[in-house]
Amino acid sequence: LRKKLNATITRFAGDAFVYLSNRGTVDNPGPIVSAVLSDLRKASAISRAEGEPLVVIAHSFGGEIMYDILTHFDPSIAVDCLITVGSQVGLFEEMKLYRVSSPTLPPNPPAGRVVRPASLKRWLNVFDTNDVLSYQLEPVVDGVSDFHYDTGYSSLGAHGGYFMRP
Helix, strand or coil: CHHHHHHHHHHHHHHHHHHHHHCECCCCECHHHHHHHHHHHHHHHHHHHHCCCCEEEEECCHHHHHHHHHHHHCCCCCECEEEEECCCHHHHHHCCCCCCCCCCCCCCCCCCCECCCCCECCEEEEECCCCCCCCCCCCCECCCEEEECCCCCCCCCHHHHCCCCC
16 A cells, blocks of 8 residues: 555656746746636636636646636636645645745734635635545635535545545
8 A cells, every 4th residue: 555655646746846837927928827827817708708607626736727727827817716636735835835925924823814706706625534645624724615425435545536436
């Protein structure tokens, strides 16, 4: 079990380091940010044209990418509901790894919280305590609703198990 868990954690950490070092700037976003931002802008235009809400579901590191986009790369994109699933957004904010992270915010941890992105109307964060790569978000970001979901899987399968059960 250790070998499989170690490989999963190592792959995740490697992907995270590559993203963080290559995410780029507002004027020159990196390849991952560019791809997600392009599709997000298209989806936003379609949802507004059709009068439908824009709901984004982000699994795992997709949560960090969405948070980076909504707080730094294009905070003007209005998202009606962001659902992060098995994500590490809170962990990365506590480590101050986002472009907008500030070591002085929140001003009084652990009582204080970082403000939710202004263009984000609702945020639901789904986590499983068996998933070693998922974290609660309510204690870190204001205006987020955490939802504990039991995937029914062990620590090795929980991270991919969110979408396997009805």
